[in-house]
Amino acid sequence: MTDHLLDVRALEVTFGSGRGVGTLGRRREVVRAVDSVGFTLDRGETLALVGESGSGKTTTAHAVLRLVEASAGTVRFKGSDLAGLSGSRLRALRKEMQLIYQDPYESLDPRYPVGRIVEEPLLVHRSLPSRQARRERVRQALEQVGLSPAELFLPRRPHELSGGQRQRVAIAAALVLEPDLLIADEPVSMLDVSVRAGILDLLDQLRRSGLGILMITHDLSTAAHYADRIAVMYLGRIVEIGPSRRIVTDPQHPYTRALLSVVPQPHRIRVKRAILSGEIPDAAVIPTGCRFHPRCPISTEDCSSLSPSLEPSPSPDPAHEVACLNLEGRARNTQAATGST
Amino acid sequence: MTEPMLEVEDLRVTFRTGPRGTPLDVVRGVSFRLEQGQRLGLVGESGCGKSTTILTLMGLLPPNAEVSGAIRLDGVDILQGGERSMRPHRWTDIAMVFQGAMNAFNPTRTIGAQIAETMRGRGRANRKAAHARARALLGMVGIPPDRADRYPHELSGGMRQRAALAMALANEPRVLLADEPTTALDVMIQAQILELLERLTAELGLALVLVTHDLPLVVETCDRVAMMYAGRLVEIGPAATLFTAAAHPYTRMLFAATPSLDLDRRVTSLTGAPPRPDQELVGCDFAPRCDRAETICHVMSPRTTRVTEQHVAACHFADTGETHRLVPGVVR
Numbered sequence: 001m002t003d004h005l006l007d008v009r010a011l012e013v014t015f016g017s018g019r020g021v022g023t024l025g026r027r028r029e030v031v032r033a034v035d036s037v038g039f040t041l042d043r044g045e046t047l048a049l050v051g052e053s054g055s056g057k058t059t060t061a062h063a064v065l066r067l068v069e070a071s072a073g074t075v076r077f078k079g080s081d082l083a084g085l086s087g088s089r090l091r092a093l094r095k096e097m098q099l100i101y102q103d104p105y106e107s108l109d110p111r112y113p114v115g116r117i118v119e120e121p122l123l124v125h126r127s128l129p130s131r132q133a134r135r136e137r138v139r140q141a142l143e144q145v146g147l148s149p150a151e152l153f154l155p156r157r158p159h160e161l162s163g164g165q166r167q168r169v170a171i172a173a174a175l176v177l178e179p180d181l182l183i184a185d186e187p188v189s190m191l192d193v194s195v196r197a198g199i200l201d202l203l204d205q206l207r208r209s210g211l212g213i214l215m216i217t218h219d220l221s222t223a224a225h226y227a228d229r230i231a232v233m234y235l236g237r238i239v240e241i242g243p244s245r246r247i248v249t250d251p252q253h254p255y256t257r258a259l260l261s262v263v264p265q266p267h268r269i270r271v272k273r274a275i276l277s278g279e280i281p282d283a284a285v286i287p288t289g290c291r292f293h294p295r296c297p298i299s300t301e302d303c304s305s306l307s308p309s310l311e312p313s314p315s316p317d318p319a320h321e322v323a324c325l326n327l328e329g330r331a332r333n334t335q336a337a338t339g340s341t
Numbered sequence: 342m343t344e345p346m347l348e349v350e351d352l353r354v355t356f357r358t359g360p361r362g363t364p365l366d367v368v369r370g371v372s373f374r375l376e377q378g379q380r381l382g383l384v385g386e387s388g389c390g391k392s393t394t395i396l397t398l399m400g401l402l403p404p405n406a407e408v409s410g411a412i413r414l415d416g417v418d419i420l421q422g423g424e425r426s427m428r429p430h431r432w433t434d435i436a437m438v439f440q441g442a443m444n445a446f447n448p449t450r451t452i453g454a455q456i457a458e459t460m461r462g463r464g465r466a467n468r469k470a471a472h473a474r475a476r477a478l479l480g481m482v483g484i485p486p487d488r489a490d491r492y493p494h495e496l497s498g499g500m501r502q503r504a505a506l507a508m509a510l511a512n513e514p515r516v517l518l519a520d521e522p523t524t525a526l527d528v529m530i531q532a533q534i535l536e537l538l539e540r541l542t543a544e545l546g547l548a549l550v551l552v553t554h555d556l557p558l559v560v561e562t563c564d565r566v567a568m569m570y571a572g573r574l575v576e577i578g579p580a581a582t583l584f585t586a587a588a589h590p591y592t593r594m595l596f597a598a599t600p601s602l603d604l605d606r607r608v609t610s611l612t613g614a615p616p617r618p619d620q621e622l623v624g625c626d627f628a629p630r631c632d633r634a635e636t637i638c639h640v641m642s643p644r645t646t647r648v649t650e651q652h653v654a655a656c657h658f659a660d661t662g663e664t665h666r667l668v669p670g671v672v673r
Contacts, residue, residue, distance in 0.1 A: 052527040192386045197610030221600040262532035264557035266584040275532045312568045
C-alpha cells in the first residue's frame with residue numbers, strides 16, 4: 001500500500017551499538033530508543049506523537065527524516081522507501097519533508113535578516129535560480145505564516161521579533177520549499193501561552209491546505225485540540241494510537257490513562273490524579289515483557305514476560321489500537337475463572 | 342482583623358538602566374496578603390513582573406533596582422531597612438525554589454553537603470546534625486536519603502527539583518516562593534512535584550506563592566490566583582471563581598488561549614503582546630488587546646473593583662451596574 005503520504009513500519013533505532021568496547025573497558029550498552037514503531041500519515045492530516053522525555057518521539061521523527069539511521073524497518077514517503085535512497089534522490093525527497101524545531105530563539109541565525117533566513121533553504125537546495133523568483137517565494141511564505149506585510153519583516157533580525165514571530169519565520173523557512181510533510185518538534189513549548197494558539201492555528205491551516213503534519217508534543221491537551229490522531233509513546237514504543245477524541249475520552253492503555261489524569265484540568269478540580277511513581281526507565285535497561293509493567297497499576301504476571309503489540313481496542317472505532325495484555329487478559333482470566341468452577 | 346502572616350503593599354520596582362536610559366517600571370503597585378498554609382498562584386505572560394515580584398520578596402534584586410512599598414512579615418515591615426532587615430528573613434522565613442533546578446546546585450559538591458551547608462551557614466546546627474537533617478529532608482521530599490552522597494548530575498531533573506525543594510525547606514521557612522518549579526519537567530514528574538507541594542503546605546503549614554504561566558495548573562493547585570499584567574495585579578480571587586467567573590477579560594482570554602482536554606471548548610489565541618516596561622501607557626494597560634474594550638478603556642486607567650468579598654478586579658466593566666461598590670486603592 002503506497003497511498004499514504006508517510007508509511008512507517010517496524011521502525012527500530014538503536015544507539016551505542018557500534019563496534020568495540022566503551023570507555024574503561026566496560027561493554028557498550030545498546031540503547032534501543034525506538035522499537036517496532038509503525039504508523040501512517042495522510043495528506044491533510046495531523047498525527048501527534050505524545051510522550052514524556054525518553055519516550056522516543058523525537059528519535060522517531062529524526063529516523064523518518066533519516067537524520068539518524070534506523071537499524072530496522074521501513075519509512076515510505078510518497079511511495080519511496082527512504083532507506084534505499086542516497087545522494088540526489090534522498091535530497092530531492094528531503095526537500096519535501098521539513099522540520100520545525102522547538103526553540104525559535106536557537107534555530108534562527110541571529111546575524112541574518114528574516115529575508116535571508118527564509119531564503120536560505122532555497123539557496124541550499126538550489127531550487128530557484130532566479131533571484132527575483134526567490135524573493136517572490138520568500139514574500140509569499142511570509143504572508144502565508146501571517147507576517148504581513150512581508151516587506152515590514154524582510155529586513156528585521158531575529159532579536160527584533162517576539163517568540164511567536166520567530167516561530168512563524170521558522171515555519172516560513174520550512175514552507176519556501178513547498179514541502180508535503182511538516183515535522184513539528186514541540187512547536188510551541190518555548191512560547192508564551194498567549195501566542196501558542198496562534199502558531200497551532202497556523203499549522204492547522206497548513207494542514208487543511210493539504211500538508212501532512214507530524215507533531216511531536218508532550219502536551220496531551222495540545223495534541224487533543226490540534227491533531228486528528230494521537231500516538232502515545234512509552235519507552236520507544238507506541239502503546240496506543242487512535243483518533244484524538246477517542247484517546248482523550250476513552251483511553252484504553254493504563255499509561256494513557258495515567259497521563260490524562262495528570263493533565264491540569266481547571267474544570268474538574270481535584271480529581272484523584274493517577275500519579276505514577278518513579279520515572280521512565282533508562283532505555284539501556286528496558287524492562288522485559290511489557291515495558292510499562294513495573295509502573296503499571298493493573299499489571300499481571302504475564303506482563304513481565306509477554307510483550308504486547310498494537311491490536312484493535314475494545315472501543316468501537318477500528319482506528320483505535322492499543323498494546324496491552326490486560327484488555328485481552330481480563331477476558332481470558334474471566335474465562336479461566338468460570339472454567340475452574 | 343488579625344494580622345496576615347505576609348502582607349505586600351503597593352510594591353513598586355523600577356530598574357535604572359544607565360544615566361541616559363529610561364527607568365523601567367517593572368512592578369507597579371502590587372498588593373496581596375498570604376496566610377499560613379495558603380497557596381497563591383501568580384500568573385501572567387512573560388515580562389509581566391511575576392519573577393521580579395518574588396525576587397523582591399527575597400531581597401535578591403540587582404543593585405540597579407529601586408524598590409518602594411512594604412513587605413510586612415507578622416506586621417513588621419522588612420523592606421524598609423534594606424538588606425540589613427531583609428537578610429535575617431531570607432531562607433529562614435522566606436525561601437525560594439528556582440526554575441532551573443540544575444543551576445541551583447554546585448556541580449562539584451554532593452547534594453547532602455550543600456543542603457547541610459545552608460543550615461550551618463546560619464550557625465544553627467553542628468556538622469553532624471546538619472548532615473542528618475539533610476537526609477531527613479531528602480526523605481521528606483521523596484528522595485531516598487542515601488542519595489545525599491550523590492552529585493547533582495547523578496540525579497534526574499525531577500529528583501533535582503525535589504532536592505532544591507529540600508534545600509529551600511532546610512531552615513523551616515514559613516513562606517515558599519516557587520518560580521515555575523515544574524516548567525522544565527515532564528507532566529508525570531510535574532504532577533509528582535505539585536502533589537509534593539500540596540502535601541508540604543498542608544503538613545507544614547507553609548504558605549506558597551506559585552509563579553507560573555500555566556493557568557489550568559494554578560487553578561488545580563492553588564487556593565487563590567493573582568493575575569499579573571504589565572506589572573500590576575489585575576485580578577485576585579478564589580481559584581475556582583477565576584476559572585468559572587473571571588471578572589477581568591485578561592483572565593478570561595488567557596484561559597481561552599489555553600488548550601484543555603475539553604474538546605468542545607474552542608481555543609482562541611490572544612493576539613499582541615504585553616506592553617514593554619519602557620512604553621508610555623494611557624488608559625487600561627490591557628485595552629489594546631482586550632476584546633471588550635470601549636472608549637473609556639483607552640483613556641482612563643480602571644480602579645480596582647470588589648466583585649465579591651474575596652474577589653477583586655481592575656477593569657471598568659468588572660462589576661457593571663454597581664458602581665457604589667468601587668473601592669479606591671489597592672488590590673488585596
